[in-house]
Amino acid sequence: MTAQITREAALRLGMAARELDGLSAAAFAQAVGDRLGLPLTETRLAAITVTDLREILAGNHAEKDCAVGVEPEKLKQVARLLWGEDLAFSELPPLDSHSDGDMPGSIRAACASNTGEVLDGHFGSCERFLIYQLSPAESRLIAIRPTLEADHAEDRNAARAALIADCDVVFVQSIGGPAAAKVVRASVHPVKIPRPESARAVVARLQNSLRHPPPWLARVMGVPAQSLEKFATTDNA
Template sequence: MTSTRRLSLVNDGFHEQRPKRQIGVLRVAIATQDMRGLNAHFGSAKRFAIYDVTPDAWSLVEAVVFDDVSDESGTHRADGDNNIAPKVETLRGCQLLFCLAIGGPAAAKVIAAKIHPIKVPQPEPIDNVLARIRTMLRTAPPPWLRKVLAQAGAAGKKASFEDEE
């Protein structure tokens, strides 16, 4: 059985679940070992930093910690445990997932949860990833991001994302 710990940031009062995502806000999960960089494979990520991102700002919503993870070869520490499903369930509600690598079965489960996985070729600071997302939101989002925004109901004014003809 996989153990999961959550650290959620709240402004007022106690919430048992992560704050609801606001309309027009993109919720992004980043696979990390140290909360500073995008530097983990999906299966071996000990932590996921979850951010809300708008064209103007980003804010950390939650940090999720997993005790039992696979190594980077995809081999799980405890035989027979399914470590993918708890991670996918924990990330439900995010629109994007950034990681260094993700296997086919895990990617299928992530996509089925309506989370768009994005593999990044090498580690980089989380701030760089978030800044790049903000730039894409402010300018012309690529087609894959327009689709994510439309599916999430966060597209805002649709006309701003339509291709000019």
């Protein structure tokens, strides 16, 4: 089980088990994994329901008598912990409100991360991608995507590329040639940031470039690069 669970998911499971009056975190994780499937990621835990919890606690994997005295409100609180809500010790940043179409003319960027809201991950080994929507006026953290499930695919790099295929840019500490080729094939532009840095700071620099994009970013945005305008020719025929 430990090899098939992210740190964040383990934290949520541990806090939820504590809420259930001393239930073994290991037994609880095993039961949840049997219910939701492996690997256990934040994404899978976010789908758990109160009904799931009630049936897990009444099943063969729960500890003896653990379902006795568990009120509906307690089960709701446990579910919120597993979703990542009300979790004071979570290392993950809260998401910003966002709906498709909110930010016309914006682009989407992914940051490879292992820790909080820090760009400190390598493409092939990071625990998650932080997904930002940004325009010249604002930026929003709209999703956090665990990579653990992608690592069980036959082609890990292709699965990771597919995970961020809706993005225009991905920031990583490093990325190998074959992996970079698969990212580019997914129409995502990889950018290396060798040292750990605040993901928000990296995104802010990209955001500042949107009004006057360099050639590579202009290609990503699908607009002419202003720096190349002087080389453009005009057909007067």
